[in-house]
Amino acid sequence: MKKQQDIETPFFLAIIPLIVMIGMMTFTIIKFEGSPHIPLAVGSIVAAIIAWRLDYKWETIEEGAYKGIRLALPAVLIVIIVGMIISSWIGGGVIATMVYYGLQIITPSLFLMTICIICGIVSLAIGSSWSTMGTIGVAGMGIGTSMGIPPAMVAGAIISGSYFGDKMSPLSDTTNLAAGITGTNLFEHIKHMCYTTIPGLVIALVVYFYLGRQFGSSELDAQNIQGILTALQSNFVISPWLLLVPVALVALVVMKVPAVPALVIGVFLGFLCQIFVQGGNVGGAVNTLHDGFVMASGNEMVDELFTRGGIASMMFTVSLVIFAMVFGGILEHTGMLKAIVKQILRVARSARSLIVATIASAFFTNVTASEQYISILLPGRMYAQAYQDKGLHSKNLSRALEDGGTLTSPFIPWNTCGVFILATLAVHPFAYAPYAVLNYAVPIIGMLMAAVGFKIQFLTANEMKDMKAKQARMDKEALE
Template sequence: MKNVSTRRPTFLEALIPIVFLIIIISVSILKFGADPQIPLLIATIVAVLLGLKLGYKWDEMEQGMISTINSSMQAILIQMIIGIIIGTWILAGIVPAMIYYGLQILSPGIFLPSAAILCAIISVATGSAWTTAGTVGIALLGVGQGLGMPLPLVAGTIISGAYFGDKMSPLSDSTNLAAAVTEVKLFDHIGHMLKTTSVSFAIALVLYGIVGMKYSGSALDTAQINQLLDALKQHFYISPILLLPPILVVSIVVMKVPAVPGLLCGGILGGIFAMIFQKATLASVIIVSHYGFNSETGFEAMDSLLSRGGLDSMMYTVSLIIVAMCFGGVIEKIKVLEVIAEKLLIFTKTRGSLVLTTALSSIFCNFTMADQYLAIVVPGRMFRKSYEEKHLKLKNLSRVLEDSGTLTSSLVPWSTCGAFMMTTLGVHPFAYLPFAFLNLINPIISVIYGYTGFTMEKDDEIIEIEEKKIEEKKLIENL
């Protein structure tokens, strides 16, 4: 039963939990190096206190949190299965094989586009732009430097490729989060993103090809790459047949099999391939599925790249999703998002302006809240209703959130992603920003699609319901 004494917050009151979140996230991450979960939890407490002041009962706000968490449960299940897939696919040599064959595409004349494609392949395989940049990215920096290329140019290329793969990988936490926040099926979300991201990546590759022509006469120093290739070959059985599980999983997706059973098949295949081709025991498959793969070859680049995965590795992201959903559930329940969204609605009269406002809000969150997850969660909850009112499928919203929130996160020096890339690659984000072509182009492409309507899919069910309501109203009026 609704509490009749509740009231809507004023605009200034609605800003309290948002501003508080910005402040505590910024201080916690930038000054203390903390993760965002506890700051988010504290911000949730502030939102609850505001809700109590507005007349809401704890039970109402708790139900808001539970309802929002329930909406993300499929994504949480998928995230846990993905952890298993990563572990078994590394143990089976599937991920090492993808990396091994990906390294073969390097060529002196087309080093920059080759490097971008390589980073994209590895990031799709691992689901992590951070892992890609921190391993193969470092090796590519050395190769690029040997060719006489400016480090910011090579770093921008690495960032573009890594974030293309991260964004398009079903193993990526940000991809799963965007799908969860908007309640869109994971592979529907990925398929819809491909329509903007593939165009942006193609443009980026052309630009890298043009810029890289200046260095086409240089000799390629492949010592670091060959060292990694030798290490992979030494510790894993490498064969094209190991690429079969990813191909089968993609085929399952194309056949519209639900994500959970489809991905479970991928994990099971990984375990079977590990026992057949890498001579792993059933016990090791079970342990790696739970705790992840631990590479101890002594070759730091390979150990860092392959020591990951497992069910446990996903608990960080699962906890982040749950806490973020708690915050989103409370501010949605007490109508904070509704009040703020109403103020922004003056800028969202058309479909294009709605997409533009969503993109700018995600970028603003990256610069103010210093975390890409919040750049997905906050605008995702804020603009959901507006997309529905314009009869747009929610996968349009999830796509814009990633086109802008995920891809600009590494360009902000004080954000978690920007700080990681700056430390790992040794190049300031503002230095590689002009060369991170994909990250700059993708938000623009997304906004262009919004204004032109290209691939902006309508929700036919909502349209049909509203048309029926109009017909019923006319019928009543005629009577």
Template sequence: MNTTRLPAMWEIMIVLALFLAVVISFATVFDLPIQLALFISWFIVMALGVRLGYTYNQLQGAITRGISNGLEAILILLAVGTLIGTWIAGGVVPSLIYFGLEFINPTFFLLATLIICSITSISTGTSWGTVGTAGIAMMGIGQGLGMPLALVAGAVISGAYFGDKLSPLSDSTILSASMARVNVIDHVKAMLVLDIPAYLITAVLFTVTGFMYGGKDFDAGRVEGLKSSLLDTFHISGWMLIPALAVIVLLAFKKPSLPAIAIGSLLGIIWAVVFQHMDVASAFNTAYEGFKINTDNTFLSELLNRGGILSMVGSIIVIIFGLGFGGLLDELGVLEVLLSKFEKILVNSGNVTASTIFVGLLGNIFGCAMYVSLILTPKIMEKSYDKLRIQRLVLARNSEVGGTLTSGMVPWTDNGVFLATTLGISTFAYLPFMWLSFISIILAIIYGYTGKFIWYATEEKQRSSIAK
């Protein structure tokens, strides 16, 4: 039987430095795919694993276990790909864009974007689905209104993340609660005291910014040209929104995400055949290859030529390699060793809160996927909360802040790749405008150091929680 040991701090620093060097150089210097950088990084960590006494079979098992933790995300991502392609073909997204251009005031557009994406995300429980449907529509409207697209993307992401965190249908919400071993509804209630103030502040910021930018570059002729192109290309009417409403209703009644999204895709195909007069084979093919069309409006062509399973392949490869990388780090105990260096300062709720958010961010940076972060963070931090008798609800909330809300900030995470690819805006371009995420992080840390909304467990409850 082989004997293994935990890595030394200097060994971890070398491996993580090599990882960052490979990823950053591939992305910024050599312009090579981030997927290749993540694949190479597997072998960097595996070399450390061999040095620590692990066999190749053990390391391969860690990779496969890590990947298995994110298979649900991969399946949902595939379904979202079909949804985007078929909803564009069926006229759902084009109709949303048209009505938005028709009725939304440029001054309040950013606030409207935040609210619309919030409602969609709360109803469906998926930030990815929101970004891939309502988010694409709002980007199109924003372009037509002359708004900075990075700013629009920030409003889309803020709304999508807010709704996702407060929806008991959300897979990340369920995962955070289950990993911290708390009730999902109780977890959502604990998130409310953080997310509602953060949302109101975010809404004020986007409202004020809307007054600064709204109408500044507004070109009525460009808007009318975009609307005309939509009318020439698609049948536009309120009936086109029925597939979207159907998915929202299904998810609101707590039906599983995958079949609900699949039903929405099927309705998109039917709508493409019945209302957009596509032949059946072409309509079905939009679920796989996405929607493709050439119009005189260059922007409209760029906006609508997307979707399908094939469009998600790059993101799925990132998720697979990222989950495998996170599985290796978990097996070798890398994050636990890093946290052990901070154990002496984990003596109050403020330091524990800040450390939890930091660990969540590290989980995204080095685990390359939100799911890795949400799995590792509660597992690593739970002893510190139990030692201070802080309720696991606070652990779940802080894990969400550190794991979910920072995932889109890292270009090589599952969220980072998906958001940049779907919205057509680079991570570093929209990053400064992820206002809900930044405000939530600040509020969580303020709560930690002031003791506000930090709940403590009785000895009986604490023993029961630890025993679960």
């Protein structure tokens, strides 16, 4: 039997699990309207069989699956905590208060623009798109749909704003990861991303302004809005003091409290609000954390908006993340993703085509490995030497990884980001995809800029020398 590190996976074999998974996924979702779990499981089995036939030991294949799961554990933990935040903030009247005042002060025609900007500011401050969508985003969905705006449009605006802030924040884990894996100064990386991300945000805001006009020109159903406000007042204690809960959460993260402890404090504050502000009992508040909040106001729209959250509601998401990461882990650990990316490198011969290939590869990795962190890590490792060989500054690579990896992850229904958004905002990725304008505008802008050679930064002779020394140190540390 060959040594594991000596096994070369042929491209035509590496692509088979992907073809099987995507083909079965398409058939399952479109024909049967089923869940993605089984296609991912079948894809994992096919990948394992091919790896075994290539002389990979079962222990190696199994380790790849477990490695994928371990990589997703932080995301799984956050998903579960966000489920508790949603239920505790609804039970504590926090979401109701945000929706109540939002309906009174936000103009329907400007809502899409407004919620995009608000989510962008919050995400920029705290560095987390997930935390922003799980808190401000949930309230935004309630406000927007109450105004008669389609949920897919509202979700798209929330996602665009949240990912803008996440991508540009020095507190963001993906931003730091992209800079770190490529050896780029963090603030140089952020500055270089402005060339693609700022135009993408401007395009998104223009689109949201245009889309919002149809809601401003039509007559708002004032009776329907008043019915929602009445239902909220009848079932919750509405108080501006409750707005201190989300403010406290944002303040904690700005003070660099890690995401998990900050979110747990947010859950605890919502829990206390349900007992001491809304007059609930401890047993009911505990059950809400697990089972979610159940609303029975008699107003169908309000009941639908506020019956959600809890640990139980996130189990579909958790199981899907595990299935997806098993598939991605096997592909990466057995060299299949590497074989696919190497094939792409044969086509990308110029500096311009290399950047385009990096963006495309990051998106491709999101599809195959189902995790945005892998979409940054894998192409980042694979393309680092190619960028050096072509005299390209590492910030070109770090920006391309974020443009193609971070921003495209919400479009994949089985990616951890896609399943989180579905669980949190209750809108399918295929529905909100046309309206998440920033997320597809930025990769397109990045590829167009690369194609015409605009803002491609080359290394000076001294920078080339320093870059090689830095990469050598990083490789040595990785081996250790």
